[in-house]
Amino acid sequence: MTASKTMGEDLTSVSSAARTDGRKEPVAAEAKTPVPHVVVVGAGFGGLAAAQELGSAPVRVTVVDGRNYHLFQPLLYQVATAALSPGEVAEPIRKILRRHRNITVLLGHVEDVDTDRREVRVNGKPLAFDYLVLATGAAHSYFGHPEWEEIAPGLKTLEDARRIRAQVLLAFEQAEMEDDPQERERLMTMAVIGGGPTGVEMAGALAELARLALARDFRNIDPTKARILLLEAGPRILSPFPKELSAYAERALQKLGVTVKAGEPVEDISHLGVTVGGRLIPAATIIWGAGVAASPVGRWLKVETDKAGRVPVAPDLSVPGLKNVFVLGDAALARDEKDKPLPGLAQVAHQQGRYLGKALLARIAEGKPMPPFRYRSRGNLAVIGRNSAVIEFDSIELKGFLAWMLWGIIHVYLLVGFQNRLLVTLRWLWAYLTFQRGARIISEGQVGGAARNLARR
Numbered sequence: 419m420t421a422s423k424t425m426g427e428d429l430t431s432v433s434s435a436a437r438t439d440g441r442k443e444p445v446a447a448e449a450k451t452p453v454p455h456v457v458v459v460g461a462g463f464g465g466l467a468a469a470q471e472l473g474s475a476p477v478r479v480t481v482v483d484g485r486n487y488h489l490f491q492p493l494l495y496q497v498a499t500a501a502l503s504p505g506e507v508a509e510p511i512r513k514i515l516r517r518h519r520n521i522t523v524l525l526g527h528v529e530d531v532d533t534d535r536r537e538v539r540v541n542g543k544p545l546a547f548d549y550l551v552l553a554t555g556a557a558h559s560y561f562g563h564p565e566w567e568e569i570a571p572g573l574k575t576l577e578d579a580r581r582i583r584a585q586v587l588l589a590f591e592q593a594e595m596e597d598d599p600q601e602r603e604r605l606m607t608m609a610v611i612g613g614g615p616t617g618v619e620m621a622g623a624l625a626e627l628a629r630l631a632l633a634r635d636f637r638n639i640d641p642t643k644a645r646i647l648l649l650e651a652g653p654r655i656l657s658p659f660p661k662e663l664s665a666y667a668e669r670a671l672q673k674l675g676v677t678v679k680a681g682e683p684v685e686d687i688s689h690l691g692v693t694v695g696g697r698l699i700p701a702a703t704i705i706w707g708a709g710v711a712a713s714p715v716g717r718w719l720k721v722e723t724d725k726a727g728r729v730p731v732a733p734d735l736s737v738p739g740l741k742n743v744f745v746l747g748d749a750a751l752a753r754d755e756k757d758k759p760l761p762g763l764a765q766v767a768h769q770q771g772r773y774l775g776k777a778l779l780a781r782i783a784e785g786k787p788m789p790p791f792r793y794r795s796r797g798n799l800a801v802i803g804r805n806s807a808v809i810e811f812d813s814i815e816l817k818g819f820l821a822w823m824l825w826g827i828i829h830v831y832l833l834v835g836f837q838n839r840l841l842v843t844l845r846w847l848w849a850y851l852t853f854q855r856g857a858r859i860i861s862e863g864q865v866g867g868a869a870r871n872l873a874r875r
């Protein structure tokens with residue numbers, strides 16, 4: 419069955435409503451009951467929460483996503499470092515939303531939005547909406563160096579995580595067979611660029627992989643001698659955290675064997691390594707955790723964005739000048755009461771999604787005006803490694819074992835799906851007791867690409 423056929427069939431089967439603006443529905447069949455049609459693009463943290471709030475309500479909802487699963491990005495680094503398997507951090511969108519008969523899920527790629535005709539283009543076909551919620555997240559930004567992407571993958575998708583995992587594991591395999599000591603050292607050097615939570619978590623997990631899980635498995639190399647670098651352009655790592663917690667994180671990373679270099683931006687990335695402060699550091703594996711840019715929502719809507727590509731939104735998350743079009747999550751530039759931009763965090767997107775779902779429903783069903791969105795920070799968290807994490811919540815600062823335990827409990831709680839929660843808990847328990855990683859697989863299809871990226875050129 420082709421994708422378009424699936425889409426057409428799905429739309430027809432659920433299409434029980436005409437457009438409230440009186441135009442003819444372009445794809446869906448004629449309607450019987452005039453309930454408004456809400457199209458939600460993106461089933462990440464924001465879109466999924468909005469759709470769930472609209473579930474089983476007197477509206478027709480279509481959720482469109484380019485992939486068939488909701489991804490729990492905060493644990494992606496564990497897939498990239500062989501601690502978890504891809505399926506444990508992802509859950510099919512269709513399964514999450516199946517109990518809501520008013521929600522249709524479409525696996526499709528949105529290419530554009532026609533705000534005059536009130537249609538989105540999905541896989542080349544128009545899909546009409548009365549209300550549009552755009553929650554398409556962000557991608558990596560290489561600060562004007564798109565050529566770096568091929569060499570230094572970022573961590574945003576399951577594909578990215580699998581690619582990084584294959585490359586890291588293959589680097590050790592190639593080092594085991596390498597006679598030239600310099601090349602062996604290059605293969606066993608891994609540089610993580612960006613000292614935010616993702617970079618810190620990634621560097622810590624790589625160090626643990628090398629020093630604990632792989633330590634006794636090789637004969638010609640000593641994996642515990644692998645060099646892990648964390649490179650940050652700003653003056654310190656974990657800059658959103660209080661100074662004391664970022665200093666603790668740096669010490670904890672150093673204890674794990676990670677070399678932290680802050681205060682100098684990366685000048686170049688090549689197949690030889692990274693250049694910082696005019697000096698080339700030979701490294702075969704380079705991981706990008708530095709910049710993000712919003713998805714092309716601004717282009718679709720033909721509105722001005724900020725430098726990161728985010729669409730400025732009103733306090734009710736609507737796009738000024740466009741009727742019934744809303745943007746949320748990483749794609750939106752929303753501000754708090756003090757006019758400070760909200761950060762690109764899962765908790766922001768999730769709260770916005772819940773707010774928007776509820777507020778839209780109250781407006782549609784009861785004609786209530788939409789109140790402004792208010793963000794309530796649930797704190798900042800970052801894990802460094804076994805027994806060590808940092809948490810900041812209001813005036814409370816936690817570090818070490820207690821913070822690590824809390825980090826684990828919170829992440830298991832936030833994972834979508836009971837099965838994933840159970841599997842991740844068991845995996846972590848096993849890893850904690852045995853120091854092992856359960857997902858050390860290099861799939862055949864990825865060997866070629868990983869080997870090409872590791873090669874010195």
Ligand SMILES: Cc1cc2nc3c(=O)[nH]c(=O)nc-3n(C[C@H](O)[C@H](O)[C@H](O)COP(=O)(O)OP(=O)(O)OC[C@H]3O[C@@H](n4cnc5c(N)ncnc54)[C@H](O)[C@@H]3O)c2cc1C
Nearest residue numbers: 460462463464484491492528554555747748762763764767
């Ligand atoms: C590695 C990593 C670790 C992170 N760790 C944390 C953390 O610990 N704590 C925290 O609060 N935040 C964390 N974040 C940030 C958090 O994941 C994001 O802020 C959050 O996912 C944003 O939610 P969203 O709904 O805007 O977008 P996303 O969750 O990214 O969802 C966007 C969805 O839109 C879909 N989509 C995109 N374009 C299209 C299109 N054209 N057509 C159809 N579908 C499309 C995508 O497939 C995706 O499902 C992390 C992010 C990363 C990458």
